[in-house]
Amino acid sequence: MGKVHEKLSDRLRAFIEAQPVFFVATAPEQGGHVNVSPKGYADTFSVIDDTTVAYLDLDGSGVETIAHLRQNGRITIMFCAFSGPPNILRLYGTGRVVTPGDAEFSGLLTRFGSHPGVRSIIVVDCERIADSCGFSVPFMSFDKDRTLLDEWAERKDVQQRRTYRAKNNRESIDGIAGLAPEETDPVTQHS
Template sequence: MGKLYEKLTDRLREFISAQPVYFVATAPSQGGHVNVSPKGYADTFTVIDDLTVAYLDLDGSGVETISHLRDNGRITVMFCAFQGPPNIVRLYGTGRVVTPADESFAELLPRFGPHPGVRSIIVVNCERIADSCGFAVPFMAFEEDRSMLDEWAGRKDVQQKRAYRAKNNRESIDGLAGLSAEETDPVTQHS
């Protein structure tokens, strides 16, 4: 059954890197909506060290994760095996939002594959690393990543991306602050 780990072992890193989808969960401090977001593109997730991971935050319709992290920092990232032996790995921790204006952004960006709609990088310091059986998770076959998000972002010019983010990413559905006005400027370089 389940096991706790002091760090991200080689076996856990291998498992994580083999999953084509992962899930991110956050919640505001005071009531509000719990958010769970599926994330695709395996090249948007990286293990930085034994207790630190990061993922590329791409343009989206909402800004819940960014808002919640700025509110309280709490985050859980979950990976499920849909092929092979059953397994679920959860990384519980504290996350921070790294925007293009942050000094560490340029250092982190090359760790990811090329994507045109980069908003930020989410860095997670893991405080609890656990796996569980995953016996009820179904077998599913991975065919390929959907290209729609990258295609959508690739069709937008700088002004269109700025306008989209200003309209959709300034605050969460619960009214928490999301991207500030200066953070809505699109990244000028690809990941």
């Protein structure tokens, strides 16, 4: 059954590294829409230390996570085993958005694989690390990552990505501020 952990042990780190997908959940302070996003590309997630993790935030259709984190910081990341022994791991914490203009961005960026369309890095201080059985999670096989998001970003020049972000990433679906105008300039480097 479930157990709360003080830190991300070697066993939990190995479990995280073995998962090809993770899920991110955030919500606005009051009312509004709860957001749950699946994230692929295993090289976009990094365990920084015993209670801190980060993931690479790539261009996407919305900006819910960034908007919610800037409003209240609450975030949960979930990993679940679709193969091997059943397990679900949830990392509950406080997240923050690190954008290319922030001093720590370049150092964090080195922790991830190469991807175009880098929008920000989400850093999470884990306040609760808990796993549970996952007995009802189905067995599913992983074939390979979809490369469509990277391919989409590669086809866009800087102005096209800037325009896309200005149109789609300035605020959440509930009207909460997302990326500021100066943050919509695409990173000119890959992660």
